Amino acid sequence: xxxxxxxxxxxxxxxxxxxxxxxxxxxxxxxxxxxxxxxxxxxxxxxxxxxxxxxxxxxxxxxxxxxxxxxxxxxxxxxxxxxxxxxxxxxxxxxxxxxxxxxxxxxxxxxxxxxxxx
Amino acid sequence: xxxxxxxxxxxxxxxxxxxxxxxxxxxxxxxxxxxxxxxxxxxxxxxxxxxxxxxxxxxxxxxxxxxxxxxxxxxxxxxxxxxxxxxxxxxxxxxxxxxxxxxxxxxx
Numbered sequence: 371x372x373x374x375x376x377x378x379x380x381x382x383x384x385x386x387x388x389x390x391x392x393x394x395x396x397x398x399x400x401x402x403x404x405x406x407x408x409x410x411x412x413x414x415x416x417x418x419x420x421x422x423x424x425x426x427x428x429x430x431x432x433x434x435x436x437x438x439x440x441x442x443x444x445x446x447x448x449x450x451x452x453x454x455x456x457x458x459x460x461x462x463x464x465x466x467x468x469x470x471x472x473x474x475x476x477x478x479x480x481x482x483x484x485x486x487x488x
Numbered sequence: 489x490x491x492x493x494x495x496x497x498x499x500x501x502x503x504x505x506x507x508x509x510x511x512x513x514x515x516x517x518x519x520x521x522x523x524x525x526x527x528x529x530x531x532x533x534x535x536x537x538x539x540x541x542x543x544x545x546x547x548x549x550x551x552x553x554x555x556x557x558x559x560x561x562x563x564x565x566x567x568x569x570x571x572x573x574x575x576x577x578x579x580x581x582x583x584x585x586x587x588x589x590x591x592x593x594x595x596x
Contacts, residue, residue, distance in 0.1 A: 405585060414590040415523075415531065415574055428583050431489065464530055473578035473585075474521035476542070478530040 372397035374465050374479035381485050382459075388452040392465030392479050399423050399446045401470045406439060406450045408461040409481075416461075420468075421448055460486045490579040492588035499594045500565050508591045510558040510575035518577045520558040522551060525572045525590075534573075535560060562593070570595045 378390035392404070406418040419429035421439040429437050433452070441448040452459060463484055467477035493511040500506040510520060520538050523531035533542050535551040538558065548563045562569055575588040 407587075414572075415525075415576075415587040417585040417587060420585070430584065472536070473519055474533060474536045474576065475523075475531070475585075476533050476536075478532075481530050 372467060372477045374467060374477050376463075376465055376479040376482050378482060380483055381487065382455050383488050384456055384486055385454055388455050388459065388463075388484055389449065390463055390465070390482055390484075391447050391449045394446040394448075394467070399441070399443050399448075403468045403470065404439075404441065404448045405466045405468070405475065407464045407466055407475075408459075409464070410458075410461040413461075418450065418452075418463075455486050457486050460484060489582065489584065490577065490586050492575055492577065492586055494573075494575060494588040494591045496589070497592045497594065499596055500562075501596045502565055502567060504565055506562040506565050506569070506593055508560040508562075508573050508593065510560070510588050511556055512558070512577065513556065515556055515558050515577065516554045518553075518579075520551065520553050521576045522549075522560045523574045523576065524569075525574065526570075531574060565593075565595055567595050569593060 373396045375393045382388045400423045403420045405420040421427045421441045436453045438451040462481045464481050465479040466475040522535040524534045525531040534545050534549050538553040539551045550561045552559050572590045574590045
């Protein structure tokens with residue numbers, strides 16, 4: 371069974387860059403789309419974007435100018451960078467995976483609460 | 489961009505049937521997936537491809553999708569079903585994944 375383990379700081383200063391990493395275990399990183407999803411406190415889920423194991427990406431237009439998702443297949447990791455953060459970016463960030471062709475998320479990380487504060 | 493709309497809340501008595509709806513333009517032509525999220529936990533897939541049920545999900549959970557409305561139905565509701573529920577689709581035109589705003593299910 372595929373498991374996702376998230377890592378990265380839970381506190382980011384305003385205007386700086388949020389960085390999180392998700393490590394895949396128990397299954398292949400290939401043949402999957404790997405997404406980042408966030409959830410502001412008390413609000414719903416927002417898809418941020420995905421990376422395919424080949425490196426191709428697609429981002430939510432609302433965040434596209436500030437988001438970079440990358441993959442390191444040798445380490446079975448994929449990462450999120452969100453630049454110029456503000457208080458509006460405070461949220462629980464999840465990594466999630468979908469098998470190619472499925473279009474649904476059957477693997478989820480544990481979530482990381484990111485606070486934006488100086 | 490494609491938009492999914494859910495009612496903010498649904499209430500149901502134990503043992504009764506809960507129906508949670510998800511509206512979207514011609515959503516019947518898309519595959520709809522449903523997630524359950526309890527406080528402090530990551531979402532869990534409960535229905536995929538409109539009516540598929542992952543291993544471990546009770547038969548009480550079922551789904552349907554037609555026209556402009558997809559529906560998650562929970563039969564014989566239990567206190568443990570109290571949670572937020574989200575619908576999700578893949579928008580093929582943009583290749584984006586889209587979530588509904590979520591529905592809080594309260595068991596009275």
